[in-house]
Amino acid sequence: MNFPTVGVVGAGQLARMMLGPATNLGINVQVFASSDDDSAAQVTDSIVGDYTDELALLDFARSCDVVTFEHELVPQNVIRFLEKHGVKIFPSAETFIYSQDKIAMREKMKQLGLPNPRYQRYDSGVPNLSFPFIAKAPQGGYDGKGVWVIENQGQLDALPKPLLLEEKVDFSHEISIMVARSPSGEIKTWSPTLTVQRDGICIRTVTPVPELPRELELQIRNLSITIAEGIALIGVMAVELFQIGNLIMVNELALRPHNSGHWTIEGAVTSQFEQHLRAVLDLPLGDTTSTADWAVMGNILGGNQTDMFGHYGLLMARNPNLKFHHYRKEMREGRKIGHVLLIGNDCELAGLEREVEYAVDYLSGVINE
Numbered sequence: 001m002n003f004p005t006v007g008v009v010g011a012g013q014l015a016r017m018m019l020g021p022a023t024n025l026g027i028n029v030q031v032f033a034s035s036d037d038d039s040a041a042q043v044t045d046s047i048v049g050d051y052t053d054e055l056a057l058l059d060f061a062r063s064c065d066v067v068t069f070e071h072e073l074v075p076q077n078v079i080r081f082l083e084k085h086g087v088k089i090f091p092s093a094e095t096f097i098y099s100q101d102k103i104a105m106r107e108k109m110k111q112l113g114l115p116n117p118r119y120q121r122y123d124s125g126v127p128n129l130s131f132p133f134i135a136k137a138p139q140g141g142y143d144g145k146g147v148w149v150i151e152n153q154g155q156l157d158a159l160p161k162p163l164l165l166e167e168k169v170d171f172s173h174e175i176s177i178m179v180a181r182s183p184s185g186e187i188k189t190w191s192p193t194l195t196v197q198r199d200g201i202c203i204r205t206v207t208p209v210p211e212l213p214r215e216l217e218l219q220i221r222n223l224s225i226t227i228a229e230g231i232a233l234i235g236v237m238a239v240e241l242f243q244i245g246n247l248i249m250v251n252e253l254a255l256r257p258h259n260s261g262h263w264t265i266e267g268a269v270t271s272q273f274e275q276h277l278r279a280v281l282d283l284p285l286g287d288t289t290s291t292a293d294w295a296v297m298g299n300i301l302g303g304n305q306t307d308m309f310g311h312y313g314l315l316m317a318r319n320p321n322l323k324f325h326h327y328r329k330e331m332r333e334g335r336k337i338g339h340v341l342l343i344g345n346d347c348e349l350a351g352l353e354r355e356v357e358y359a360v361d362y363l364s365g366v367i368n369e
């Protein structure tokens with residue numbers, strides 16, 4: 001039949017959400033999971049192993065036509081080992097580093113002439129930036145873990161080194177844009193999206209970014225294209241940005257499907273998940289046009305709610321347009337366990353946001369009716 005198998009290292013919700021479009025296209029997806037219970041391992045072929053084990057991953061890769069990632073944690077030496085053994089792996093080790101190491105990413109943005117906050121790599125001594133500033137663990141951070149506001153030398157001394165220090169940017173909004181690039185060099189961008197954060201975690205996205213001037217939108221799209229070309233991206237990437245008036249600065253890159261691109265499942269002609277599969281298989285990319293005036297996504301964070309399915313009924317009856325995505329992950333306080341999405345045409349954005357907020361609060365147990 002000649003349908004390819006895409007191997008995904010990692011079996012969380014991002015791998016799980018690739019399965020819908022893969023099923024439609026007839027593509028096989030095999031995941032390299034850390035446990036049989038992982039979100040994607042529950043619903044597709046999986047191999048359980050340690051992603052830092054070169055030989056285990058090579059074995060996995062041999063049963064795949066192409067390998068990609070859904071998290072940043074696979075060490076560079078492991079990716080390079082696979083490449084040396086002829087595994088087709090996207091993004092490449094050389095490209096993936098910009099998702100794995102925030103210092104390397106800052107250096108690359110500087111080299112590409114793109115707007116960075118003032119920054120430095122810090123090992124010891126007196127910092128070049130004045131307090132307060134932001135310190136970041138160069139590797140392994142997520143959802144605000146590994147990011148600290150530093151007020152004094154004592155706080156800085158207490159953190160493990162090296163660190164990336166950045167000026168504390170006084171931004172008005174955080175914006176993210178998804179971009180895809182295939183090996184043949186084709187590039188597509190989606191509409192930029194507003195990411196609303198609470199305690200370092202994105203709680204909601206709104207697409208398009210309300211009141212974003214057209215010139216700024218174009219600037220953001222062009223910036224994401226410059227990065228995609230500059231790092232030879234293959235697959236999809238989220239470019240997270242700060243907006244300071246008419247100025248845009250890069251915050252960080254994620255070279256994989258991303259939470260800020262979940263809206264594309266129902267809100268764009270081609271979702272980030274389908275596009276990622278197309279890109280790593282070197283197929284022509286799909287149309288990224290939005291399918292509605294607005295798409296509002298709300299993240300459901302783990303709380304004390306246990307009966308998730310039992311709560312669908314009320315919400316579905318209340319709003320037949322609401323779309324549900326449950327990742328079937330173990331409930332843990334603050335962990336992203338699902339999301340809801342509403343698209344709308346010819347309507348007030350505030351109404352959509354209210355509905356999404358209600359659904360999120362109800363599903364996460366903040367309200368009971």
Ligand code: ADP
Binds near residue numbers: 134144169197240
């Ligand atoms: P993570 O890897 O956890 O996503 P980020 O680098 O995106 O880390 O930082 C998390 C949050 O911290 C950002 O969404 C933003 O709100 C804040 N932040 C990060 N860098 C800066 C900065 N230089 N200035 C001000 N706030 C920042």
